[in-house]
Amino acid sequence: MSFYRALSIRQKRTLWAWGFLAVPIIFYVVIRFYPTGNAMVLSFQSWNLLGDREWAGLANYRVLFSDPVFWQVFWNTFKYLLIGTPISLVISFFIAYHLDKVRFAHGFLRALYFLPFMTSAVAMAWVWRWFYQGVPIGLFNNMLASVGIGQVEFLNSTTNALPSILAPAVWAGLGFQVIIFMAGLRAIPRSYYEAAEIDGVSKWTVLWEITIPLLRPTIVFIVVFSSIGFLRIFDHVFNMTTNNPGGPLNSTKPLVLMIYETAFRSFDMGYAAAQTVVLFLILLVVSLIQLRILRDS
Amino acid sequence: MIRNLRHAALGATLSTAAMIAAAPAQAQVTIEYWQYFFEARVTAMEQLIENFEAANPDITVNMTTFPYADYRTRTAVAIPAGEGPDVVQLFYGWLNDYIEAELIQPLPVEAFPPDEINAEFFPMVQAMERDGQYYALPTAVRSLALFYNNRLFEAADIDGPPETLDEMVEIAAALTERDGAGNITQVGLTSGMTAQDHHWWREVLVRQFGGEPYTDGYRNVAYDSEAGLAALNFYHGLSAEHGVTDAGFMDEPQAAFRAGRAGMHIDGSFRIGALEGTRGLDWGVTELPAGPDGTRSNYSSYWVNAITSRAEGEEYDAAVLFMDYITSPEAMQIWLDTVGELPARESVGMIDENAEHPVYGPFIRGLEYANTTIFADESAQRQILVEMLERINLQGQDPAESLAQAAAAEQDLLDAYYGE
Incomplete structure (x- = not known):
């Protein structure tokens, strides 16, 4: 106690501050940093969960980079990102921009757009999976058949499957992005719009010169957030292709699903850890690039 | 005693x-x-x-x-x-x-x-x-058998379940229905490598067409042979040639059978419980059909x-x-x-x-x-056969080439597992 009494007020405050900070720090170290570090070590080992871990050096990475399936999966992961992010950004901005102007039943409409975000991804994926089936059970193909249009193979196709899986994923994320965009729109000071109105500026100019530039922080947030989401897409793909995960012919398999299969179907933990490290690096690099591009200028 | x-x-x-x-x-x-x-x-x-x-x-x-x-x-x-x-x-x-x-x-x-x-x-x-x-x-x-729908059999005036593969194809043809545009609305036989068909193909069809799926205690893939190709052609022919099945029909084979939209369905004994409680489904079960030379086989x-x-x-x-x-x-x-x-x-x-x-x-x-197949990694080995069929169906690959590719992929997997 005498040690504590001897401290100055400033030192005591520091001590207390660290005391409180220690709680989240310990928490993060134990449940975040330790497993992360462990996974990185594991990526250089070979382990099937049962026996001892054995050092494998770079073997896991060597196998990974020479595996054509990995490169296909790598490219698929970016397809989800490159198609999903811009589409969901444009649609959610469009909805938010117009919803912001609607006064009639505003709260109700907003709730409707938010609803899919709260729905379980698993339930949604299965409903869409059945929508996509052929006749006699598929909703879309039954509609096409009733007007005499030929069947479309939505999921059983190497070209259509990925967009078909992406559609419900985009739809599910819209609600959240719309809410964020609307909050961003509300945060723009009215005075800019009033000034523009006095100057008699066109609506397009207002949109391009005032609204969008002032939404930059919101856009940065949504782009980073949804990019990470699409890079980590799993539940939709897994549930819509459970019998043939990531199929047909790996055309819809994202990296996370490959990791899951390696770890929990083939029980090749070291190899799965190596894939996880690669995913971690991708997420890191993509996030850094986006932050840099969207913050500068 | x-x-x-x-x-x-x-x-x-x-x-x-x-x-x-x-x-x-x-x-x-x-x-x-x-x-x-x-x-x-x-x-x-x-x-x-x-x-x-x-x-x-x-x-x-x-x-x-x-x-x-x-x-x-x-x-x-x-x-x-x-x-x-x-x-x-x-x-x-x-x-x-x-x-x-x-x-x-x-x-x-x-x-x-x-x-x-x-x-x-x-x-x-x-x-x-x-x-x-x-x-x-x-x-x-557990083992496999052929489930069949009694109501559909009666409606098509079929006396009893098939004894051989040829009879099975014939009956399946009589049970298949299509709409005006030619889309299948009822399959004679369900199919899908993702379900039990990979066992049926590997341990039953390959043997019935005169081959061995593996040698050396399941460490060597042996189905890349004439018999293997004949088995693959038969299996692929069910949809491609005879048109009595469709792999993705009603999402999952057992779903189609339970819904009464499939005449016959190959599945394991573990399916009995699920089928027993299905309202409106009157089904029977028989041994897997014998091969061209009368060979019978099963997977357990x-x-x-x-x-x-x-x-x-x-x-x-x-x-x-x-x-x-x-x-x-x-x-x-x-x-x-x-x-x-x-x-x-x-x-x-x-x-x-x-x-x-x-x-x-x-x-x-x-x-x-x-x-009983001794698998090194069952889901990965199943996936290889799933993709063998997908390459033929979706990419138009030649069956013999696809078979060889599958056999090579599975051999690599086995070699890696047994550390050879």
């Missing part, structure tokens, strides 16, 4: 040994048993435990169950940590990994003599033997019980007694009556009451000529 006496004598010896070992205290022994959660299996095991405890009052068996999805991970994590069970239920395909990691111990030869097991159990159980010792034994086994899989390396001393003795009881004829009959899974002993399976049973009979008769 003699066997039962022998069991009793063995039990007495072992329990005496246990008693001597634990002489001063003569304490109650408790052993842990783990299996995955499936209601009928749990009910059956509760009954077996009750019978066992009544016969061995100084032993208590605690059963713990886990959801199927977590089961493999849980056992794999718990046993090395010493937290796990004394007797554990494992899928037969995991045995290699468990033996290699020394997580299970061989069954004592005195209590489980290999010669007797070889003589009394259905032959595919021999996959559980290593160097003259059994490591694990099943209570029950099973869950085995094994004693873990954790069991020592009196727990070990109790575990041996418990293993002995749950692989006894009595236990197998209880398992069949409660779960609907087939007895692993020929002597129990082939009694008339079981072998001629209208539902279980075809599966049990199939066990006599069934093969």
